[in-house]
Amino acid sequence: MSVGPVIIITGTPGTGKSTHAQRLVDESPVPLQHINVGEWVKEKGWYEEFDEEWQSYTVDEDKVRDIPDYEAIADALGQLLDELEPIVAGGGVILDWHTCEVFPERWADLVLVLRCDHSQLWKRLEKRNYHLKKIQENNEAEIMQVVLEEARASYPAEIVVELKSESTEDLEANIARIVDWITVWKKERASG
Numbered sequence: 001m002s003v004g005p006v007i008i009i010t011g012t013p014g015t016g017k018s019t020h021a022q023r024l025v026d027e028s029p030v031p032l033q034h035i036n037v038g039e040w041v042k043e044k045g046w047y048e049e050f051d052e053e054w055q056s057y058t059v060d061e062d063k064v065r066d067i068p069d070y071e072a073i074a075d076a077l078g079q080l081l082d083e084l085e086p087i088v089a090g091g092g093v094i095l096d097w098h099t100c101e102v103f104p105e106r107w108a109d110l111v112l113v114l115r116c117d118h119s120q121l122w123k124r125l126e127k128r129n130y131h132l133k134k135i136q137e138n139n140e141a142e143i144m145q146v147v148l149e150e151a152r153a154s155y156p157a158e159i160v161v162e163l164k165s166e167s168t169e170d171l172e173a174n175i176a177r178i179v180d181w182i183t184v185w186k187k188e189r190a191s192g
């Protein structure tokens with residue numbers, strides 16, 4: 001039996017996924033491991049463009065046909081999922097990535113989609129020294145709620161939760177709400 005739930009935290013880059021994940025690692029009533037999937041992909045050096053291309057793909061599905069190395073990306077994705085599978089099977093994992101549809105539906109106990117006002121998101125991404133084009137693309141994706149639609153299309157409605165992440169108050173309220181959810185998850189598992 002898993003010791004902890006599998007929580008996917010997704011959202012446009014800069015919405016606060018890593019911030020939320022780190023707080024949950026510290027405050028969850030059950031042990032949770034934070035996997036920053038984007039960092040993983042980079043560290044593994046599976047495919048240097050993978051993260052970026054996949055992001056474009058989620059912005060516009062038609063673009064998939066235009067990706068020159070689509071096979072290399074599909075291959076990298078297969079490897080990524082193979083490596084994640086045993087970790088996810090053990091439970092107690094937070095998967096943090098700007099896309100979520102690639103993860104099998106059966107993996108997720110809870111899918112959190114973080115949202116942020118676009119002008120604030122713009123400032124956060126500027127601080128990261130992103131190129132203007134990348135800021136614009138991400139901003140547009142946030143306005144068009146691309147990640148939320150993707151999550152809704154990929155997982156049952158009852159496990160997809162949209163959370164505002166614009167202020168410290170939002171962060172605190174979100175963490176308290178998720179910790180409550182984990183506490184209930186734990187009790188339900190204990191009573192079997």
Ligand SMILES: Nc1ncnc2c1ncn2[C@@H]1O[C@H](COP(=O)(O)OP(=O)(O)O)[C@@H](O)[C@H]1O
Pocket residue numbers: 011012013014015016017018019020124164165166167168170171
């Ligand atoms: N709810 C929030 N309120 C205020 N600032 C936030 C909030 N969430 C994230 N931030 C800030 O926005 C920036 C991006 O957050 P981060 O967690 O790295 O986003 P992501 O992992 O989604 O790319 C960081 O500087 C972080 O401190």
